[in-house]
Amino acid sequence: MPDAVDQITAAWREVRPDVDVSPMEIVARINRLSHLLERELAEFFRDHGLEFWEFDVLATLRRSNDPRGLTAGALNKAAMRTSGAITNRIDRLTAKGLVARIPDPDDRRAIRVNLTPEGLALVDKVLPLHMINEERLLAALSPTDRDHLNPLLRTLAISLGDTSLT
Numbered sequence: 001m002p003d004a005v006d007q008i009t010a011a012w013r014e015v016r017p018d019v020d021v022s023p024m025e026i027v028a029r030i031n032r033l034s035h036l037l038e039r040e041l042a043e044f045f046r047d048h049g050l051e052f053w054e055f056d057v058l059a060t061l062r063r064s065n066d067p068r069g070l071t072a073g074a075l076n077k078a079a080m081r082t083s084g085a086i087t088n089r090i091d092r093l094t095a096k097g098l099v100a101r102i103p104d105p106d107d108r109r110a111i112r113v114n115l116t117p118e119g120l121a122l123v124d125k126v127l128p129l130h131m132i133n134e135e136r137l138l139a140a141l142s143p144t145d146r147d148h149l150n151p152l153l154r155t156l157a158i159s160l161g162d163t164s165l166t
Helices: 004-015 022-047 052-064 072-079 083-095 117-137 143-159
Strands: 099-103 111-115
Touching (some): 022 052, 072 083, 083 099
Antiparallel strands (some): 099 111
C-alpha cells in the first residue's frame, strides 16, 4: 500500500524525472514519522496530565540517578534546548510541585534541580505506561524488523553527530 511519501515522490518523478528523489523517500518518511509520533506521544502524555517536554525533564532527572539532582546546564544539554527555555520549563515544573531548585553544596553560585517526591512518583508511574504506548506505536514492526531498523537508525544518528547527551 502506498504512503504519503510515495505520492510525493511519484509527483516529483513526473514533473522532474531528471532529479533522483530517492533520498527523499527516507528523509521525508523519517520527518513525517517524527511528526506523527510526536502527535501520538503528546496525546498520551496529555491523558496523564503532562506535556511531553515535562515528562522529558522529569525522566532526565530520574535516569540521572543522582540524589543531588542536575544543574540547569546539564538539563539544557540533555534536552537540547536554550538556557531560557530550560529555565522556563524548570519554573513551570517547580510551580506544579514536580521539581525543586536546591543550592549546590559544592558551588554556591550553582543551583541543582531535583525531583520532588511527587515528581518521582509521577515519572515512575508513567514510565511503564509510556513503554506500553511505544510498544503500541511500533506494533506494525515485527521483532526482526526492529532488530534491522534499530542499528540502521543508530548509524544514521551517529553520522549526523548524535553521539552524546553533553
